[in-house]
Amino acid sequence: MYLSINIDIPDGAGDAYDALARTADRVEAAKADFAILARAHGDQGLAPPRIEPVVSLPWIAGRLRTPLVVAAIPALHSVPFHIARALSAADFLTDGRCGWLPLLAGGARFDAAYGVAQPLSGGEALAKYDDFIRATRALWDSWDEDALIIDKASGAYLDSAKVRRVDYRGPYFAAMGPLNAARPPQGHPLLLRDLDEVGESATAADVVLGGLDRLDRLARAPKGAVRLLKVTAASLDDGLHHVRDGLADGLHLMGPDALELLEALRGWVDCPPYVGTTARQRLGLRKPVNPYSRKGAA
Amino acid sequence: MSRNNGRLHLWAFLQGIGFFPGGWRAPDATPRAVFQRDYYERVARLVDDACFDAIVFGDQLQGRDAAGRTPGRLAIPTLDPFTLLSVMAGVTRHVGLVATVSTTFNEPAEVAAKFAALNLVSQGRAGWNIVTTVHPNSPWNFGAADLLEKSLRYDRAKAFVDAAEVFWRDAAGLDDPQRAANLKNRWFDIAGTLDFPTSPQYRPVLVQAGQSPDGRNFAAQTAEAIFCPAPTLEAGRDYRDDIRERARTFGRNPDGILIMPGLAFVLGSTEEEAQRKHALMLELADDALCIEYLSESIGYDLTRHPAGGPIPLEQICAECEFPAGDVRRMLAPAAEAGETIADFCRAYARKPRGHAIFVGTPDQLADRMETWIDAGACDGFTLQPGYMPTELELFCAHVVPLLQVRGLLRRQYQGTTLRDHLAVGVGT
Numbered sequence: 001m002y003l004s005i006n007i008d009i010p011d012g013a014g015d016a017y018d019a020l021a022r023t024a025d026r027v028e029a030a031k032a033d034f035a036i037l038a039r040a041h042g043d044q045g046l047a048p049p050r051i052e053p054v055v056s057l058p059w060i061a062g063r064l065r066t067p068l069v070v071a072a073i074p075a076l077h078s079v080p081f082h083i084a085r086a087l088s089a090a091d092f093l094t095d096g097r098c099g100w101l102p103l104l105a106g107g108a109r110f111d112a113a114y115g116v117a118q119p120l121s122g123g124e125a126l127a128k129y130d131d132f133i134r135a136t137r138a139l140w141d142s143w144d145e146d147a148l149i150i151d152k153a154s155g156a157y158l159d160s161a162k163v164r165r166v167d168y169r170g171p172y173f174a175a176m177g178p179l180n181a182a183r184p185p186q187g188h189p190l191l192l193r194d195l196d197e198v199g200e201s202a203t204a205a206d207v208v209l210g211g212l213d214r215l216d217r218l219a220r221a222p223k224g225a226v227r228l229l230k231v232t233a234a235s236l237d238d239g240l241h242h243v244r245d246g247l248a249d250g251l252h253l254m255g256p257d258a259l260e261l262l263e264a265l266r267g268w269v270d271c272p273p274y275v276g277t278t279a280r281q282r283l284g285l286r287k288p289v290n291p292y293s294r295k296g297a298a
Numbered sequence: 299m300s301r302n303n304g305r306l307h308l309w310a311f312l313q314g315i316g317f318f319p320g321g322w323r324a325p326d327a328t329p330r331a332v333f334q335r336d337y338y339e340r341v342a343r344l345v346d347d348a349c350f351d352a353i354v355f356g357d358q359l360q361g362r363d364a365a366g367r368t369p370g371r372l373a374i375p376t377l378d379p380f381t382l383l384s385v386m387a388g389v390t391r392h393v394g395l396v397a398t399v400s401t402t403f404n405e406p407a408e409v410a411a412k413f414a415a416l417n418l419v420s421q422g423r424a425g426w427n428i429v430t431t432v433h434p435n436s437p438w439n440f441g442a443a444d445l446l447e448k449s450l451r452y453d454r455a456k457a458f459v460d461a462a463e464v465f466w467r468d469a470a471g472l473d474d475p476q477r478a479a480n481l482k483n484r485w486f487d488i489a490g491t492l493d494f495p496t497s498p499q500y501r502p503v504l505v506q507a508g509q510s511p512d513g514r515n516f517a518a519q520t521a522e523a524i525f526c527p528a529p530t531l532e533a534g535r536d537y538r539d540d541i542r543e544r545a546r547t548f549g550r551n552p553d554g555i556l557i558m559p560g561l562a563f564v565l566g567s568t569e570e571e572a573q574r575k576h577a578l579m580l581e582l583a584d585d586a587l588c589i590e591y592l593s594e595s596i597g598y599d600l601t602r603h604p605a606g607g608p609i610p611l612e613q614i615c616a617e618c619e620f621p622a623g624d625v626r627r628m629l630a631p632a633a634e635a636g637e638t639i640a641d642f643c644r645a646y647a648r649k650p651r652g653h654a655i656f657v658g659t660p661d662q663l664a665d666r667m668e669t670w671i672d673a674g675a676c677d678g679f680t681l682q683p684g685y686m687p688t689e690l691e692l693f694c695a696h697v698v699p700l701l702q703v704r705g706l707l708r709r710q711y712q713g714t715t716l717r718d719h720l721a722v723g724v725g726t
């Protein structure tokens with residue numbers, strides 16, 4: 001059973017740095033399987049964190065050596081090129097231990113800050129969310145996984161035939177590529193999805209999260225996807241029950257006592273017997289196929 | 299305990315595998331390490347121990363391809379700078395961390411939030427090298443066909459920085475008399491800032507690298523430090539005088555801006571050894587690499603033509619991705635003189651990016667730095683190791699102690715924030 005938790009700087013924390021560092025150190029000591037840089041609202045809502053997650057992830061991954069580290073990203077306000085580039089670097093520097101959770105939540109706050117006059121309708125937001133994921137993945141696919149050669153003697157650094165323009169054109173985003181960063185070690189960093197806000201999507205997620213009222217959506221997750229059930233101290237027993245019944249693969253701990261809950265659970269929930277280093281290896285997920293690669297499967 | 303902050307400022311420009319395009323092939327270069335965390339942690343500690351002001355990474359918003367062909371012999375640029383600096387923040391206590399970020403293909407909210415995060419995890423050590431992006435292929439990665447015209451890019455840059463300032467001030471609880479005008483203007487229509495947490499020095503140190511009159515004016519109004527090429531002492535002094543004069547015109551104290559020209563170096567225990575190493579750097583950049591290097595710089599794939607053949611000037615100018623006028627000016631003399639593609643490319647790749655290149659002993663390098671400082675040609679140097687990590691290690695082990703003995707470089711940091719190290723004050 002996986003244990004997952006979200007981390008952010010609490011509102012009104014006196015010393016933000018200290019608060020974040022202390023939280024990270026406790027999460028590491030408790031050996032969480034997932035640490036998601038996200039802000040909680042209510043008992044099961046997730047939004048992008050107060051601290052910008054893409055920049056803080058590499059730093060926090062230095063303290064969080066055990067968990068898979070995940071950035072909750074405002075999907076409607078982020079740019080595929082920047083995200084693809086940053087997460088490629090993060091994936092290299094964490095040995096393939098990073099993931100991303102694009103979110104619709106927090107939109108009003110970001111609309112104001114980004115100068116968006118007209119919020120998107122629900123359908124438009126979902127279409128943009130899918131487009132964002134596709135564009136970002138297309139940029140990762142602009143490199144084959146074996147493009148780098150790096151042979152000093154011959155002077156061959158990479159195989160030019162394995163790097164390409166992808167000319168991605170979607171309804172909201174267009175990106176030519178190639179990315180100025182190599183294909184991440186995981187192929188694509190782990191994609192997480194919050195089923196509480198995105199029910200149906202044209203893109204497949206690797207890990208899904210949902211509240212107890214989303215067991216139906218959890219059950220429809222793609223085969224092999226890791227299913228995390230959001231619980232608080234009050235709903236912990238129900239959550240454990242569902243995991244025992246095979247309806248979920250782990251718990252995402254929320255509420256004001258989430259950290260204490262994690263520490264208590266780790267007292268008797270064994271760490272999964274991980275094999276390998278990357279997130280995909282650990283979770284038994286396959287590397288994504290690169291549709292542009294001449295070999296087909298990367 | 300020395301209380302001397304030093305007259306000489308040192309920045310380490312740690313792009314990729316080093317300054318020379320062939321450097322990744324040096325016997326002791328570690329080109330695979332640039333994809334690993336350990337490498338950045340080690341290099342960052344080295345620079346922190348050597349009392350540099352800052353580590354800087356440049357950034358580009360496009361691949362290295364010319365007309366779709368990515369060079370096979372050039373090392374790809376460094377990984378995303380924010381990511382690298384965030385890792386480095388975790389293993390250092392003092393050294394500043396400067397990321398290059400474009401104001402053309404970003405939004406103030408996003409950039410303000412990112413620098414707030416870097417500044418927080420580094421406890422006040424972030425810096426922003428503000429660029430406007432000049433590469434013609436960059437817009438294609440953002441769904442745009444063309445770059446904005448240059449004066450508009452700088453106009454947006456100024457408005458962008460002013461808007462970002464409001465985000466940082468709001469987070470720190472500081473007033474901004476221009477708040478309303480800086481959030482709503484001809485570039486932006488921002489209704490509210492983000493509630494990210496503040497941290498020491500409240501915002502990144504602002505750095506710029508402009509060359510044109512628009513760029514220099516922007517720098518003189520905005521920057522606390524400037525990164526520039528200065529091939530000669532005279533060129534450095536002229537540039538510095540010009541910027542200081544412009545700063546006065548804008549009502550700023552010129553001492554509030556440090557001029558930090560690039561300086562690439564190859565060190566040897568004797569001059570002969572250094573020359574041999576430099577020769578090796580040039581030799582490792584073989585013809586095929588040099589041809590790719592120029593191809594990238596003009597946005598035209600020269601590998602399609604025979605290396606020993608003439609420069610196909612008209613075809614290049616008709617198809618190149620960079621402005622044809624600039625490309626013609628660069629290539630026409632050589633094409634008319636009948637130079638081959640390989641000859642021209644070799645000469646071009648010898649002096650990457652117009653920076654001064656030093657080749658010699660540690661003593662000679664220390665002398666040169668002192669001469670430039672005394673002549674008012676600069677306030678310090680943005681050091682570009684010939685190749686990584688060897689040249690950086692040599693500099694830290696052999697040049698840094700000389701500079702400290704001469705009283706030019708601090709023996710220990712006098713403060714904790716990047717702005718402390720620059721000693722330029724705030725709000726100049």
Ligand SMILES: Cc1cc2nc3c(=O)[nH]c(=O)nc-3n(C[C@H](O)[C@H](O)[C@H](O)COP(=O)(O)O)c2cc1C
Pocket residue numbers: 355356357358359398400428429430431432448507508509510511512513514525526527560
């Ligand atoms: C030393 C130096 C380093 C630079 N580094 C970058 C960089 O990393 N990324 C970038 O987009 N532009 C970079 N630039 C480009 C400048 O920001 C600027 O666009 C260019 O010098 C042209 O200046 P101008 O537009 O004022 O003529 C650099 C310029 C200089 C002089």
